[in-house]
Every structure is written in structure tokens, then in C-alpha cells.
Amino acid sequence: VHQFVRKLITEWRRLELPAAGETVVIGVSGGADSLSLLLGMTHLVQTQKLSLRIIAAHFNHGLRGQDSDADEEFVRTTANTLEVEFATKRGHVSDEGNLEQAAREARYDFLRSTAASVHSNLILTGHTINDQAETFLMNLIRGSGIGGLAAMPSVRETELSGVRLVRPLLNWASRENTEGFCVDSRIEYRYDTMNDDTAFKRVRIRRILLPLLADMNPNIVANLAETAARLRELIPADAAHSEVSDSLSIADLVSLDEAVSRSLIRVWLGRQRGTLRALTAKHIAAVDALARSHKSGRVAEIPAGRVVRSGGKLTYLPNKVEKPAP
Amino acid sequence: VHQFVRKLITEWRRLELPAAGETVVIGVSGGADSLSLLLGMTHLVQTQKLSLRIIAAHFNHGLRGQDSDADEEFVRTTANTLEVEFATKRGHVSDEGNLEQAAREARYDFLRSTAASVHSNLILTGHTINDQAETFLMNLIRGSGIGGLAAMPSVRETELSGVRLVRPLLNWASRENTEGFCVDSRIEYRYDTMNDDTAFKRVRIRRILLPLLADMNPNIVANLAETAARLRELIPADAAHSEVSDSLSIADLVSLDEAVSRSLIRVWLGRQRGTLRALTAKHIAAVDALARSHKSGRVAEIPAGRVVRSGGKLTYLPNKVEKPAP
Numbered sequence: 269v270h271q272f273v274r275k276l277i278t279e280w281r282r283l284e285l286p287a288a289g290e291t292v293v294i295g296v297s298g299g300a301d302s303l304s305l306l307l308g309m310t311h312l313v314q315t316q317k318l319s320l321r322i323i324a325a326h327f328n329h330g331l332r333g334q335d336s337d338a339d340e341e342f343v344r345t346t347a348n349t350l351e352v353e354f355a356t357k358r359g360h361v362s363d364e365g366n367l368e369q370a371a372r373e374a375r376y377d378f379l380r381s382t383a384a385s386v387h388s389n390l391i392l393t394g395h396t397i398n399d400q401a402e403t404f405l406m407n408l409i410r411g412s413g414i415g416g417l418a419a420m421p422s423v424r425e426t427e428l429s430g431v432r433l434v435r436p437l438l439n440w441a442s443r444e445n446t447e448g449f450c451v452d453s454r455i456e457y458r459y460d461t462m463n464d465d466t467a468f469k470r471v472r473i474r475r476i477l478l479p480l481l482a483d484m485n486p487n488i489v490a491n492l493a494e495t496a497a498r499l500r501e502l503i504p505a506d507a508a509h510s511e512v513s514d515s516l517s518i519a520d521l522v523s524l525d526e527a528v529s530r531s532l533i534r535v536w537l538g539r540q541r542g543t544l545r546a547l548t549a550k551h552i553a554a555v556d557a558l559a560r561s562h563k564s565g566r567v568a569e570i571p572a573g574r575v576v577r578s579g580g581k582l583t584y585l586p587n588k589v590e591k592p593a594p
Numbered sequence: 595v596h597q598f599v600r601k602l603i604t605e606w607r608r609l610e611l612p613a614a615g616e617t618v619v620i621g622v623s624g625g626a627d628s629l630s631l632l633l634g635m636t637h638l639v640q641t642q643k644l645s646l647r648i649i650a651a652h653f654n655h656g657l658r659g660q661d662s663d664a665d666e667e668f669v670r671t672t673a674n675t676l677e678v679e680f681a682t683k684r685g686h687v688s689d690e691g692n693l694e695q696a697a698r699e700a701r702y703d704f705l706r707s708t709a710a711s712v713h714s715n716l717i718l719t720g721h722t723i724n725d726q727a728e729t730f731l732m733n734l735i736r737g738s739g740i741g742g743l744a745a746m747p748s749v750r751e752t753e754l755s756g757v758r759l760v761r762p763l764l765n766w767a768s769r770e771n772t773e774g775f776c777v778d779s780r781i782e783y784r785y786d787t788m789n790d791d792t793a794f795k796r797v798r799i800r801r802i803l804l805p806l807l808a809d810m811n812p813n814i815v816a817n818l819a820e821t822a823a824r825l826r827e828l829i830p831a832d833a834a835h836s837e838v839s840d841s842l843s844i845a846d847l848v849s850l851d852e853a854v855s856r857s858l859i860r861v862w863l864g865r866q867r868g869t870l871r872a873l874t875a876k877h878i879a880a881v882d883a884l885a886r887s888h889k890s891g892r893v894a895e896i897p898a899g900r901v902v903r904s905g906g907k908l909t910y911l912p913n914k915v916e917k918p919a920p
Contacts, residue, residue, distance in 0.1 A: 408817075408818070408821070409807055409810050409811050409814060409817075410811065410817075411811065411813065411814075411817035411820070411821070413821070413824065414821065414824050414825060414828070417821070469810065472810065476806065477806060477807075480802065480803060480806065481735055481803075484735050484795065484798065485735050485736065485737065487737065488735060488737075491734075491735075491737035492734070494737070495734070495737070495739070495740065495743070498739065498740050498870055498871075498873075499740060501860065501870075501874075501875055501878075502740070502828060502857075502860065502870070520846075520849055523846055523849075531828075531857075531858065531861040531862075532857065532858055532861075534827065534828065535857040535858075535861065536857075544824055544828075547824075548827075549827055552827075
């Protein structure tokens with residue numbers, strides 16, 4: 269068995285994903301990343317390590333003219349060869365505004381509607397540690413706060429109830445690994461020429477910034493992905509699915525050293541808000557004071573919301589319903 | 595009063611530094627950063643906002659030949675003009691190994707011994723938000739973990755008991771601010787030609803990497819410094835001086851939701867160890883189990899040490915005495 273497949277099943281089990289009885293929708297562009305994921309999952313089903321129905325789902329964004337149609341044809345043929353079901357849609361992506369983002373949203377819309385139509389609870393994408401490192405750098409440059417540096421989680425809920433988005437390659441596979449596995453499997457992957465268009469921020473990061481950083485540390489991609497993973501342990505990017513309870517017990521808080529209770533308040537607020545952004549030591553101190561003294565009133569104002577003391581508990585109330593960070 | 599001086603006194607008060615009765619040693623290279631700090635502090639003393647004895651301390655590392663001597667002469671003359679005491683030393687820095695690091699260590703040795711000789715408890719350096727952003731990037735590239743990304747604190751203890759190292763410009767002043775204040779004060783600062791030597795990693799970051807990042811976001815320096823500040827609130831870089839108690843009460847821990855107690859354990863271990871490096875969810879779970887069940891034994895192994903359950907408390911024991919991250 270190829271090392272790539274061994275690592276894939278190890279990660280699948282580590283993430284406690286189902287081994288049988290489910291349908292998975294795999295987003296396949298035709299590039300090495302998504303193709304290696306399709307190949308690996310198909311292999312695991314054929315060798316009966318997993319018992320899942322696989323749908324290869326290709327979104328034809330039509331942005332590269334004939335090349336886009338050739339991509340679609342290539343993924344269709346590959347799916348046929350692998351004896352995997354195939355779903356596709358030709359979408360129109362408006363090239364006004366942020367083309368990159370519009371294409372991504374249209375693609376995810378398609379994946380979600382495909383999942384809904386086949387009653388699948390799992391959408392898989394081929395994001396690698398390279399994508400993770402690029403996301404980390406994009407968010408770092410954008411100044412998105414610590415929540416943004418936590419980058420992508422391996423598993424997150426989608427807007428469709430019960431449907432999860434899973435990135436089984438995110439924690440371990442590099443672009444070299446995915447390309448290597450395709451080559452070893454004698455499958456020629458497609459090359460997306462949009463990967464060369466440095467008008468896209470992500471491409472500039474991939475083509476210019478990362479090589480410069482790699483010149484200073486060849487291990488940079490793994491380092492950045494690892495840093496994101498450590499931050500994600502501190503502050504889950506997807507705060508909506510945190511196990512932390514919505515309220516914080518005042519009795520618990522005041523029994524702790526002040527420094528510890530403040531750390532706890534910070535972690536709690538970070539999860540409630542989905543980000544630590546704009547949260548300063550002053551805000552934390554105000555919430556701590558709220559717990560410790562009735563003189564502090566009943567409300568502490570926090571960026572994007574407030575914390576209310578009521579019934580022996582602190583509760584965070586956001587100013588308005590906000591989507592968790594993408 | 596110049597805005598630079600107003601911001602300096604505001605930061606001095608925010609850091610709760612003494613307003614009177616102390617001697618401060620200011621490291622002055624002759625560059626705009628340290629010179630603006632010397633100018634600003636002198637102004638605050640002359641206008642009686644502060645009542646401190648100031649020593650301008652210049653370390654002549656001799657690495658630039660005649661230029662190094664000219665630097666020394668310039669700082670001596672400037673100190674005389676400002677009617678500030680002057681201390682200097684000509685040191686030999688070995689150019690074997692890491693020249694940058696050797697020069698920095700020799701400089702800090704000199705500042706510490708100067709502080710000791712004048713019974714000063716405060717050493718001041720002119721690090722700016724640019725230095726902070728560079729440190730963040732250096733540590734990011736090196737892969738130093740979240741502790742390294744927290745970069746430099748504004749105040750930290752030194753190896754000399756009771757003597758603190760203070761960076762009053764770190765939180766707010768940019769290199770443009772320090773240069774601007776020197777220009778407005780009609781003092782021509784010296785330019786360190788070693789700032790152009792891209793053999794130094796820091797210079798490569800300053801001259802090549804940061805301009806590339808600034809091209810993508812002009813606000814990058816402030817963003818990186820802000821990110822470091824937020825991380826420092828989560829994980830103080832100088833764990834040795836955390837207010838968090840050495841032991842964690844098991845009764846406190848088990849009264850909390852598991853997710854909250856794990857967050858608390860993580861913060862506590864991060865501070866005890868000075869870094870979250872190599873700490874995984876598995877380790878946190880092991881420590882949590884140690885608190886919750888006697889079946890888990892008395893010890894949980896953690897990278898670089900272990901956590902021991904004893905007397906109703908958890909205590910972290912490092913494998914060996916480690917210096918906190920610089």
C-alpha cells in the first residue's frame with residue numbers, strides 16, 4: 269500500500285470519521301491535491317478499509333474557456349476509470365469584485381447542493397498543508413487576529429445541518445506528496461493556469477512570498493501549518509461548535525487566582541466571539557471585575573457585544589448574529 | 595510638547611514605571627530609535643514630568659572600524675549637549691559563529707554591568723514596533739512556536755535581581771516616528787551601515803521581506819506588532835514572572851466543564867513551560883485525566899517535563915532548568 273493511502277486512513281481514523289454506511293462527496297478540480305484525495309479514498313473503498321459511497325463532484329467555473337471544459341472532461345473520465353459516480357455543474361462566476369472569492373463560494377454552493385441531493389453528510393476537499401500555510405500567511409498579512417492565524421480546521425460544520433466539511437489532507441500532506449502520489453498512480457493531473465495569475469493574493473503568496481521564506485527556512489510550510497494547529501487548540505476557529513458552555517460560573521471564576529481567571533475569561537470570550545480580535549487586557553479586567561464585585565454594575569462592554577452578570581453566571585451577548593469566521 | 599514625548603510619558607505611566615527617585619540606564623547606539631528615546635526621556639526630566647537620573651550607555655562593538663569610534667564620539671557629544679551622564683565600553687565581539695547574537699549579548703552584558711555600577715534598576719532600550727514586527731517574523735520563520743510569536747515584552751526581568759529591562763517605544767513608536775522626532779529636534783542621528791548587510795537574517799527581513807508584505811498591506815508592521823501583543827496576553831513570553839501560581843488546584847479544575855478545564859490546563863502549562871511548543875491535545879487530556887481520576891496514576895509525561903498530582907494539586911516539574919525564551 270502506498271504511504272499516501274496509509275497516512276490517509278490513519279488521519280481518517282484520528283478524525284473519528286465514519287468507516288461505513290455513509291456517502292461522501294469529494295470536490296475534485298482535477299489538480300493533484302483533489303485528485304490524490306479521490307484516488308486515495310477510492311483505493312480505501314476498493315480494498316474494503318472503508319465502506320463508503322463516493323461521489324466525485326466537479327464544478328466547472330468556466331473561467332478558463334476550453335481549458336475549463338477539458339478539466340471537466342478529465343475529471344469525468346477519471347471518475348469513470350475509477351468506477352466512481354460523477355456530479356458536475358457549469359456555473360457562472362461573475363468576474364466583478366473578488367473573482368477568487370466568488371469562485372470559491374460558487375464551488376461550495378455546488379458541493380453543498382450535491383451533498384443534499386445524495387443525502388451525504390460529508391463533503392471532502394483536498395486542502396494540503398501548503399494551503400494551510402498560505403491561509404495562515406494571507407490572514408497574517410490581512411491582520412485578521414489570532415482567530416485568523418488558526419487558519420482552517422480539519423473538520424467543520426457547514427451551513428447545511430448535519431453536513432460536515434472535512435479536509436483529510438490538511439494536517440499532513442504537502443503538495444509534493446499529492447503530486448507524487450498521482451505520478452506513482454500513473455494519473456496525469458491537470459494544471460490550473462490560474463495558479464500563475466499573481467493578480468490573486470493567494471498566488472502571490474505561493475509564488476513570491478513562500479519561496480522567499482523557504483530560502484530562510486526550507487521547513488517553512490510545515491512550520492506555519494504547525495503554528496496554525498497550535499493556535500487552533502487555543503482558539504478554535506469555528507467557535508460555533510465549541511464545547512465550552514455559553515455561560516461562565518461566577519463561583520468558579522472567583523475561586524481562582526486573578527491571573528488564572530483572566531486567562532479563563534479570555535479563552536471563553538475568544539470562543540464565544542469566534543475571535544480574540546479587538547479584545548484588550550482592559551476588557552478582560554472589566555469582565556473579571558464584573559464577576560468579583562457588585563460595584564462594577566451588571567454589564568461589561570466588549571468589542572462586538574457585552575458580558576452580562578445574571579443568576580450567578582456571566583453570559584456573552586453579541587451585538588448582532590455574526591457568522592463564524594470562514 | 596512634541597507628540598512623541600506625550601506618547602512616551604503616557605506609555606511610561608501605563609507600564610507603571612517609577613516617576614522619581616530612580617536611575618535609568620539607556621542603551622544608545624546613536625541610531626534614531628535609541629536617540630529618540632534618550633531625547634524624549636531627557637525632555638521629560640528637564641520639564642520635571644519625571645525626576646530620574648539618566649545615564650546614556652554606549653557599547654562600542656568595534657565592528658565598523660572608524661565608524662564605530664565616530665558613533666561613540668557622537669553619542670558622547672550628544673550626551674554632553676543634553677547634560678546627561680555618559681558611560682561607554684569598547685568591547686571585542688568575536689566574529690566567529692553568530693556575529694549578530696554575539697554583539698547583542700556583549701551589549702546587554704555592558705548595559706547590565708553599567709546598571710549594577712550605578713545602582714540602577716531600570717535598563718531602557720529603544721526597540722520600536724518595527725523591531726517587534728521583525729522579531730515576530732524571525733521567530734515565525736524559525737518555527738519557534740507560539741511563545742516566540744509573542745515576541746518581546748515591554749518590560750521584563752533581567753538576570754540581575756531587581757533590574758528590569760524596559761522598552762518604552764515597543765508598543766507604539768514606528769521607525770518613522772523615531773526618525774521624525776530626531777529630525778524635529780534637529781539632531782542628526784547616526785546610520786548603522788550594518789543595517790544594510792543582508793547576511794544578517796534580521797536585515798533580510800527588514801529590507802526584503804517586510805517591503806514585500808507592505809506591498810500587500812501597508813499596515814503590516816502595526817498588524818504584526820498587534821498580533822504579537824494579543825499572543826503575549828495569552829502566553830506571556832516571560833513565563834518566569836507570570837502571576838499564575840505554580841500549582842493548579844484539582845478541586846478547582848474538576849468543578850469546571852471539561853473543555854474549560856482543558857483550556858485552563860493549557861494556559862497554565864504554557865506559562866509554566868514558557869511555551870506551548872510540542873504540547874498537543876493528547877498531553878492536555880492526560881493532565882486533565884490526572885486531575886479527574888486516580889486510575890490515571892500520579893504522573894503525566896509532558897514534552898520537556900511532567901505534571902505530578904500530589905496534595906490536591908497539580909505541579910509541573912521541568913526536566914531541567916531552562917532559560918525563558920529571550
